[in-house]
Each structure stands twice: as C-alpha cells, then as structure tokens.
Amino acid sequence: MKSLKLYGKRDIRYEEATKPAIEKQDDVIVKVKAVGICGSDISRYMKLGPYEEGMIFGHEFSGVVEKVGRAVVQLKPGDRVTGCPALYCGKCESCKKSEYARCEKLTVIGSTYPGAFAEYVKLPAENFVKIPADVDFDAASMVEPSSVVIHGLYKTMMHPGAEVAIMGSGNIGLLAVQWANIFGAKKIYAIDIDNEKLAIAKALGASATINPKDGPVHEQLMTLTEGRGVDVAVEAAGSIVTSAQVFSLCKKGGSVVFLGIPYGDVNVERFYFEKIVRNELKVYGSWNAISAPFPGKEWETSLQFMASGQLKVDGLITHRLSLKEGPEIFEQIANKVPGIGKVIFYPEI
Structure with missing residues (x-):
C-alpha cells in the first residue's frame, strides 16, 4: 500500500x-x-x-x-x-x-x-x-484536533458569559475560537501576528483581534476589556514567547490553559510570573484528547457539533x-x- x-x-x-x-x-x-x-x-x-x-x-x-x-x-x-x-x-x-x-x-x-x-x-x-x-x-x-481543544477547555469550567483570550490563530486556535462560542463566551479575543489568520478568526466568531506587532498584547487586551482582563486565556500557539505572555491576560482568579507545545525553554519574566501569584490564577496543562469512557466525551461532542453545523x-x-x-x-x-x-x-x- x-x-x-x-x-x-x-x-x-x-x-x-x-x-x-x-x-x-x-x-x-x-x-x-x-x-x-x-x-x-x-x-x-x-x-x-x-x-x-x-x-x-x-x-x-x-x-x-x-x-x-x-x-x-x-x-x-x-x-x-x-x-x-x-x-x-x-x-x-x-x-x-x-x-x-x-x-x-x-x-x-x-x-x-x-x-x-x-x-x-x-x-x-x-x-x-x-x-x-x-x-x-x-x-x-x-475530530482529533477538535477533541484536543475541548479536552483542555473542559478543565477550565468555561461558562456562558465568560470572556476568553486565545493566543495563536492556527488550526488549534481557530477551533478554540469556535468552541468558546459554543460554550457561550460573551467576548472572544483572538491573538496572532498574522493578520490573515486573524481575519479567519474574526469570521469564525472572534469578537476582536489583537496583533502583537501593534503593541504589548496585555496592554491591547486591557484596553479592550476596560482593564478587567479575561476569565480564560488559552495558549494555542506553542511559542516560547506566548507561553509566558499568556499569564498577563487574565483577571484575578482567572484560568490559563496550555494547549500548545513550546519546543524550547520558556523564560518567564517577573512581570508575567507575578500575575500567577498576585492574581491567584488557575493554570492547567492539557495533554491529548482522551478521557473515560475511552476515547471520551470529547469525541462524541465534536461530532455532535460538526453534525449541527456549529463547529465548522x-x-x-x-x-x-x-x-x-x-x-x-x-x-x-x-x-x-x-x-x-x-x-x-x-x-x-
């Protein structure tokens, strides 16, 4: 073969x-x-x-x-x-x-x-x-990459009315934009250095887009959220830079979930690390796309929303x-x- x-x-x-x-x-x-x-x-x-x-x-x-x-x-x-x-x-x-x-x-x-x-x-x-x-x-x-995303989001207890920031508008990030909408997010902020990808994110349901080339991401986000930050921040880029920056996006008590895999050492500046401590963030690592009963609800749920047309x-x-x-x-x-x-x-x- x-x-x-x-x-x-x-x-x-x-x-x-x-x-x-x-x-x-x-x-x-x-x-x-x-x-x-x-x-x-x-x-x-x-x-x-x-x-x-x-x-x-x-x-x-x-x-x-x-x-x-x-x-x-x-x-x-x-x-x-x-x-x-x-x-x-x-x-x-x-x-x-x-x-x-x-x-x-x-x-x-x-x-x-x-x-x-x-x-x-x-x-x-x-x-x-x-x-x-x-x-x-x-x-x-x-369905597998979709299940990877929802496996991570399930950990955050994302709720209707939440505000969500998603770093990275590759395939995982674009799926995350759609899942955040399905979960009932009120505002979704897509972040990427590629304006073409940001345009796709907007078309798929992002409320606003942020390009780091236009200035520090956290400053742009705080302007858009009137200084609040978001309930959930998703790292979907797998970059050693964004893996540190993502901590600066949440409001106090917010959640950060890592879907991306940075192939390199992540050096977290004090400014970003202190956000974890001072804002009492909940930080989740997410691996693979499976749960019990195997292969997990992620798979049936992905197919359900693909069949309904809500996950494109x-x-x-x-x-x-x-x-x-x-x-x-x-x-x-x-x-x-x-x-x-x-x-x-x-x-x-």
Whole structure:
C-alpha cells in the first residue's frame, strides 16, 4: 500500500508499505479516506525526527471499516469512522483511575506504531467512533484536533458569559475560537501576528483581534476589556514567547490553559510570573484528547457539533492532496511558504 514514512528530520518519503492484517481479536482495519497534518507532525518533521526511523507517519484520520477481528461486534465492514490515535497501557496508576491522558506509556500511532499516512491503518475497536451521515470524511479527520481543544477547555469550567483570550490563530486556535462560542463566551479575543489568520478568526466568531506587532498584547487586551482582563486565556500557539505572555491576560482568579507545545525553554519574566501569584490564577496543562469512557466525551461532542453545523472546519482546509505530494508540502511548510493552513491527504488518489 502507499504510505508516507518519516526517516529523519526533514526526511519524509513516499513509499510502499505492508498492508496491516488482523492479528488480535479486537483489531479493526480501516481504509483511510482523509488524513490531516497535525502541528505536532510539523514539529517532529522539522525539529525532532521520528521515534522510530522509517515509521509510517500521521494520526488525524477518518475512513471506512475494511475488516474486523472476531471479537468485534460494534463495528462492521462499511462503517464510516474516525479514529482516536491514542494507545494507553491500561496498567499504570493513571489508567487504573481511567485517567487515560495521563498514562505513563501513552503513545499515538505514527510514533512507534504504524500511522495513518497510508491507504490502511489498524487500531483496536474501542479507538473508533462512527461518523454521523451528515459529517464528511474531511471534517471527521479533524475530530482529533477538535477533541484536543475541548479536552483542555473542559478543565477550565468555561461558562456562558465568560470572556476568553486565545493566543495563536492556527488550526488549534481557530477551533478554540469556535468552541468558546459554543460554550457561550460573551467576548472572544483572538491573538496572532498574522493578520490573515486573524481575519479567519474574526469570521469564525472572534469578537476582536489583537496583533502583537501593534503593541504589548496585555496592554491591547486591557484596553479592550476596560482593564478587567479575561476569565480564560488559552495558549494555542506553542511559542516560547506566548507561553509566558499568556499569564498577563487574565483577571484575578482567572484560568490559563496550555494547549500548545513550546519546543524550547520558556523564560518567564517577573512581570508575567507575578500575575500567577498576585492574581491567584488557575493554570492547567492539557495533554491529548482522551478521557473515560475511552476515547471520551470529547469525541462524541465534536461530532455532535460538526453534525449541527456549529463547529465548522472546512474553511480551515487549504490543501487537499495525494500522499505522493507529501514530501513537497512538508518541505513547503518547513520553509514557511504562505497560505498553507490545514493539509488533508487522500490516500486513494
């Protein structure tokens, strides 16, 4: 079968791979219809390299059930599904408490287990969620990043009438803008250095936008909020700079949730750090997109709001490509070619 394998930093190859086979009684093989590039895929491609050289890459996907193990009763060939890529050990202290996102050996496909940049992918039956008829494969491939966002927002107890600041207007930030609206936020402030991304955030429901190039972010926000700050600040950029700045955006007693992953040391100036202490902020780290019962309410909720039309992802997709075009688009992203948002591969073409 056709696939994309990661061999090293900036070394991804379009190659033939062995089609997965049923080995365990709960195995399910899915024919991949759509699979997206995740921000973490870009970081591994550009900065970290693979967990295992030559592993089939990718983990955000949807498709059609091809074959199931003999113990699988909830799925059958022909079912339309999206797949949770996370694999937990089930034995550690966290897993015994059903805190799967905190599993000591948590991994995802595409790292040490073959991923979804391929014509077929295999996972346990419990990792699949059926897709409603009115959710297409493109949208369903983005249930995983949507679930990443809502997993973090659930921690904050965001409530109707809240004011929310979201740092970063990449795919995660743009999903966060929409989820904040769904949660009933009164005001949503999108923050990014790219005015084109800010325009998309505004179109998706941001009340106002802030570009750090126009002045210190906290000063601009305090002007917009008449000195109050926000109830919830979301770090969705994964930048070492914004990971410190985000503490200056909340009102006293507010919440900060980290969705982004800064690949570097975060140096927090005294001004920002004191906001945590003096404003008695609640700071949440958020990892992955899973909860109990596995894979978690994040997945069903994402599909529910995609089906209702309240969570829109089509406008985030800028490129729809074949796997053969993978090496080229990854290199374009690494070279910061403008105009590239969400990239979806169709392994069939």
